[in-house]
Amino acid sequence: xxxxxxxxxxxxxxxxxxxxxxxxxxxxxxxxxxxxxxxxxxxxxxxxxxxxxxxxxxxxxxxxxxxxxxxxxxxxxxxxxxxxxxxxxxxxxxxxxxxxxxxxxxxxxxxxxxxxxxxxxxxxxxxxxxxxxxxxxxxxxxxxxxxxxxxxxxxxxxxxxxxxxxxxxxxxxxxxxxxxxxxxxxxxxxxxxxxxxxxxxxxxxxxxxxxxxxxxxxxxxxxxxxxxxxxxxxxxxxxxxxxxxxxxxxxxxxxxxxxxxxxxxxxxxxxxxxxxxxxxxxxxxxxxxxxxxxxxxxxxxxxxxxxxxxxxxxxxxxxxxxxxxxxxxxxxxxxxxxxxxxxxxxxxxxxxxxxxxxxxxxxxxxxxxxxxxxxxxxxxxxxxxxxxxxxxxxxxxxxxxxxxxxxxxxxxxxxxxxxxxxxxxxxxxxxxxxxxxxxxxxxxxxxxxxxxxxxxxxxxxxxxxxxxxxxxxxxxxxxxxxxxxxxxxxxxxxxxxxxxxxxxxxxxxxxxxxxxxxxxxxxxxxxxxxxxxxxxxxxxxxxxxxxxxxxxxxxxxxxxx
DNA sequence: AATACGGCCAACCGCAGCACG
DNA sequence: GCGTGCTGCGGTTGGCCGTAT
Numbered sequence: 001x002x003x004x005x006x007x008x009x010x011x012x013x014x015x016x017x018x019x020x021x022x023x024x025x026x027x028x029x030x031x032x033x034x035x036x037x038x039x040x041x042x043x044x045x046x047x048x049x050x051x052x053x054x055x056x057x058x059x060x061x062x063x064x065x066x067x068x069x070x071x072x073x074x075x076x077x078x079x080x081x082x083x084x085x086x087x088x089x090x091x092x093x094x095x096x097x098x099x100x101x102x103x104x105x106x107x108x109x110x111x112x113x114x115x116x117x118x119x120x121x122x123x124x125x126x127x128x129x130x131x132x133x134x135x136x137x138x139x140x141x142x143x144x145x146x147x148x149x150x151x152x153x154x155x156x157x158x159x160x161x162x163x164x165x166x167x168x169x170x171x172x173x174x175x176x177x178x179x180x181x182x183x184x185x186x187x188x189x190x191x192x193x194x195x196x197x198x199x200x201x202x203x204x205x206x207x208x209x210x211x212x213x214x215x216x217x218x219x220x221x222x223x224x225x226x227x228x229x230x231x232x233x234x235x236x237x238x239x240x241x242x243x244x245x246x247x248x249x250x251x252x253x254x255x256x257x258x259x260x261x262x263x264x265x266x267x268x269x270x271x272x273x274x275x276x277x278x279x280x281x282x283x284x285x286x287x288x289x290x291x292x293x294x295x296x297x298x299x300x301x302x303x304x305x306x307x308x309x310x311x312x313x314x315x316x317x318x319x320x321x322x323x324x325x326x327x328x329x330x331x332x333x334x335x336x337x338x339x340x341x342x343x344x345x346x347x348x349x350x351x352x353x354x355x356x357x358x359x360x361x362x363x364x365x366x367x368x369x370x371x372x373x374x375x376x377x378x379x380x381x382x383x384x385x386x387x388x389x390x391x392x393x394x395x396x397x398x399x400x401x402x403x404x405x406x407x408x409x410x411x412x413x414x415x416x417x418x419x420x421x422x423x424x425x426x427x428x429x430x431x432x433x434x435x436x437x438x439x440x441x442x443x444x445x446x447x448x449x450x451x452x453x454x455x456x457x458x459x460x461x462x463x464x465x466x467x468x469x470x471x472x473x474x475x476x477x478x479x480x481x482x483x484x485x486x487x488x489x490x491x492x493x494x495x496x497x498x499x500x501x502x503x504x505x506x507x508x509x510x511x512x513x514x515x516x517x518x519x520x521x522x523x524x525x526x527x528x529x530x531x532x533x534x535x536x537x538x539x540x541x542x543x544x545x546x547x548x549x550x551x552x553x554x555x556x557x558x559x560x561x
Numbered sequence: 562a563a564t565a566c567g568g569c570c571a572a573c574c575g576c577a578g579c580a581c582g
Numbered sequence: 583g584c585g586t587g588c589t590g591c592g593g594t595t596g597g598c599c600g601t602a603t
Contacts, residue, residue, distance in 0.1 A: 114591055
């Protein structure tokens, strides 16, 4: 982009200026008695920098300021050179090929702009970053998925192959597989993976979640993460800084706090909550929960990113980063073999408890629903819902209740619909995300997403089927992991392996039916008998796991008739 | 026509990793 | 081993411009 600043009052400061000890009150900063200019670069400055680099080469940027008379800090010089002056820079809009590549790379890498730039000759990380951020906003408004179905599915397939091949954290096979697909996945992505530790540790870097990890994590803490991985659109407020604006109380504290689950195990609930992006501590008092804050979760890239920042462990709650599909530096294997999904539930429960899933709050749904994107999503979802009602009718004869049925039987929930639309597209998990959203959302589900994503469902394995207490069934599972729940005995629930902050569900049959229905029609019979409800939360949430992949699952049935 | 808003781009800031003395 | 400086990276902010209201 061309410089717009006046080039007449050029920046090349005179000797006098250079040595002036005065502080530049126009944005410049004084360093070692020198005034460093800030702001847009002028052509004169560019010329100086170019000339300097020609003579001395790149690097040693701090020397530029010392030797060229250019009053820019080294960082500024490097940035200017890298982004605008260096040869072979490709200017102009991204081509379709480039855009597609960016999407694919982002699905693989997350917000690793520099790495992505390496795959796009002539393009800078800044360009890509700006493009992506713009794209996100655009697609949000359009109610479109962040990742095109093909990209999501591709990532999904890759992750699937990874899972089925039994690759674990220590297995470099990940790498090979991914690279075979022409994507360079940094080693670091898998560094943290550890095989079969037997304990579900944590979701260390949700920001770096990969397809596989998403598949595995979707059901848990990631729930909150993915509930918000579409950055919420801030209406009428440019550059609203969620960290401070939305959570004044947590502003700096929440940011970048993302301890591993190892820590969670000994941490207080509120700490855990914050770690997963919840802006508020687990507070028994619902009134203390600011809907806005909660919405952050949703919007946080955490899901804020979604990202959650893909690059750094951050509180999804306050960051607008999108979730990458990277493998988290965690124990993926443990998800599959884990015998203790506790952390997940803890988090989920915390998540759940924040905003009471009551009808009164629904309109106020503290989720991404409050975002402008959600408005768009709502619109789209409505359209889809109406279209899908037809299909729903077809299955109305089913013995079990489908999400669509549920939706029909309850007050239409905008939030829910939006979440569904949100979830599918966002991650390669597509449906998995949807399932999560719908299941975690306190309200009825339109079921539209479920229908559409049917093909992907099998990969998700997140659905939970509630089966009547069947010792034989549960005993076959990881011992101690699955506990039969007796909704009539709060104590039993609290004592379950899946820690519960809540008490118990009021009507066991409702939970049972709800969960069963989720598996019944949506998931099909294939996995119908492969999941078991392990526990329930105080607010109508049911938790369980799937036998075929041991994935934790969660669903909510508060709105069941 | 005035204003508000969003898109886009460039630049800055803070942090982390690394190398070196 | 420690402190310092350099570099790179990712996130954020500021400003211009076009468009919508």
